[in-house]
Amino acid sequence: MSELLKIEELTKRFGGLTAVNSVSFSVAPGEVVGLLGPNGSGKTTVLNMISGHLPATSGRIALGGQTISGLAPNQIVLKGVSRTFQLVRGLPSLTVGENVVAALAFGRRKLWGKAAQAEALQRLDEVGLAHRADQSAQELTYIDQKRMELARALALEPELLLLDEWLAGLNPTEMATGIELIRSIQRRGATILMVEHMMDAIRALCSRCVVMNAGRKIADGPTAATLADREVVTAYLGEAYA
Numbered sequence: 396m397s398e399l400l401k402i403e404e405l406t407k408r409f410g411g412l413t414a415v416n417s418v419s420f421s422v423a424p425g426e427v428v429g430l431l432g433p434n435g436s437g438k439t440t441v442l443n444m445i446s447g448h449l450p451a452t453s454g455r456i457a458l459g460g461q462t463i464s465g466l467a468p469n470q471i472v473l474k475g476v477s478r479t480f481q482l483v484r485g486l487p488s489l490t491v492g493e494n495v496v497a498a499l500a501f502g503r504r505k506l507w508g509k510a511a512q513a514e515a516l517q518r519l520d521e522v523g524l525a526h527r528a529d530q531s532a533q534e535l536t537y538i539d540q541k542r543m544e545l546a547r548a549l550a551l552e553p554e555l556l557l558l559d560e561w562l563a564g565l566n567p568t569e570m571a572t573g574i575e576l577i578r579s580i581q582r583r584g585a586t587i588l589m590v591e592h593m594m595d596a597i598r599a600l601c602s603r604c605v606v607m608n609a610g611r612k613i614a615d616g617p618t619a620a621t622l623a624d625r626e627v628v629t630a631y632l633g634e635a636y637a
């Protein structure tokens with residue numbers, strides 16, 4: 396199969412506002428695709444529909460040829476999609492390790508007990524956080540909170556990982572570390588769809604970009620060519636720069 400994720404004519408209306416307007420695109424296995432666009436263009440709404448956190452008004456989302464639109468978020472996790480959120484959603488009263496153990500209980504293998512603890516350490520090691528496993532989650536620095544959220548998403552064993560501005564708010568050193576971390580996850584075979592505003596990160600990580608503006612898809616292609624596209628430049632910077 397040439398595509399893992401296939402989105403067809405996806406639309407979301409909030410009352411009179413069409414936040415996502417008949418958007419179609421695909422993601423192939425092993426690809427890292429950037430989902431870009433100015434603020435309010437509908438990117439997070441697309442992610443929310445893929446992960447089941449918002450129902451689509453119309454259109455279809457398929458993973459590996461199976462329709463997943465219409466399913467609840469926990470069912471979509473079991474089909475192989477996990478995500479991070481713009482605002483980190485950990486369980487602050489638990490330790491870092493327990494946060495990942497909690498995710499494993501809901502994952503595709505529903506791990507508990509010692510098996511879950513061992514697996515959690517492995518997931519934390521993948522994101523460079525194993526040494527903080529016994530620390531309270533609320534003591535983590537911002538980047539470590541983001542690492543923990545990534546470990547929780549990886550614990551769900553996704554075929555498709557959705558990242559919603561995972562790199563936002565990091566300083567330049569942390570950004571370089573974060574880019575390398577996402578690259579290492581890709582090298583292990585992950586397929587990633589990432590909403591991102593940081594152009595350097597997009598250039599470093601994404602082979603392809605889908606660009607939205609005012610709810611519509613305006614470009615879809617190899618990163619360098621897409622970022623140079625006149626309509627994309629106009630959407631970001633205005634007519635004067637195009």
Ligand SMILES: Nc1ncnc2c1ncn2[C@@H]1O[C@H](COP(=O)(O)OP(=O)(O)OP(=O)(O)O)[C@@H](O)[C@H]1O
Pocket residue numbers: 409412414432433434435436437438439440441
């Ligand atoms: N639950 C909601 N109810 C009503 N309107 C919403 C809801 N969620 C999003 N919107 C609106 O839909 C439009 C698209 O929002 P969305 O968050 O998807 O954009 P975005 O491209 O992710 O923006 P940003 O880059 O700022 O995160 C915006 O006009 C937003 O105000």
